[in-house]
Amino acid sequence: MMRITVFGATGNVGSRVVAEALSRGHEVTAIMRDPTRLHGLNASANIRTGDAGNSEDVARLSAGQDLVITATRPPSGKERELVAITESLFSGLTETKVRLLIVGGAGGLTVPGDSNALVVDDPRYVGPAWRGIALACTEQLEVCRVQFRANWTYLSPPAMLMPGERTGTFRVGKDELLVDSEGNSSISIEDFAVALIDEAEQPKHPQARFTVAYPPVFFSFGVSLKAAIQKAAILKVTNLLLHSLRYRASIARHENPSQ
Structure with a gap:
């Protein structure tokens, strides 16, 4: 059993990460800035208020924990705040030395077959409406990569991350966007949460980024x-x-x- 703190616990990804961790018997502390947003959150979680963008809150809420997971996403128009939030998380964890798992973005993955091209710059995968958060996530990853003394892991989703079913079946990759033979790249948020908690329980990517997606079944x-x-x-x-x-x-x- 692990003691896990989850920032961004009320979001689409965060709420499913909380549910997945609880289903495996872990003790989960769900952090939210607005305590009125409890609807839909698993009642077994410990609820605390705090802000991932405040390093003092991060230090206070990570003390005594085994792991911190951040699934924080700024609102539309404020995507660049994600970089500052990530810096705040690392600053707060400097004191407690707790491991950090980051729900990242797909923008910094390389395009299949072209290691010099990033997904964020390819309109096949990132449309105009998503480019702001994709750029912010790409910068977020760069913030992680200079944290040489911190214990972190960054999980990039595939091109499509949508609510769906929990199957427990997916591929694991590193820096290239995973696609099937028809160019599709997707996973349910439920299975994305499975991949994240798998990494929490059995760390395989220290100070590294990895990605997951459904396999081509042919x-x-x-x-x-x-x-x-x-x-x-x-x-x-x-x-x-x-x-x-x-x-x-x-x-x-x-x-x-x-x-």
Whole structure:
């Protein structure tokens, strides 16, 4: 059992991280700036007020904990605040020496097949509406990379991160955006939270960034799993019908030997 503090606990990602950690038996302290935003948060969490952008709050709320997770996102138009918030987190954790897991962005990942191009600059993955936060997340990662004495890990999502189901199945990569054979790059927020808590329990990326995404599910001959299952079901039904017809024909021959 770990004692985990989660900043940004009421957001789309943060609330699912809280739920995933609690489901595995960890003690979770959920931090929020506005205590009125409790709706939807798991009732088993310890609720505290605080601000990730205040280094004194970070030091106070991380004392005695095993891990701090930040899923903080500034409101639209204030994306650049993310850089200052990240600096504040590292400043506050200087005292307590607690490990930090960061819910980052995909902008700083490299484009598949081109290690010199970043996702943030590719309109196929980052539209105008998302460019502000993508740039801020890219700067956030650079803040992490100069924290040589801190114990941190940065998790980048794929291009699409949406609410969905928890499957527990995904690929793990490093610095390149993970895509399938059709160029899709996605994962549910629920499975993203699984990946984060997996890293919390079994650290594999100290002072590094990693990323996750759903795997392409294809057989070697190029048939998708869904299509293969459908074909297998049709084949099974066809075989059952043929077997039934042969059986009935056999019965009919026994009843009418002259046939």
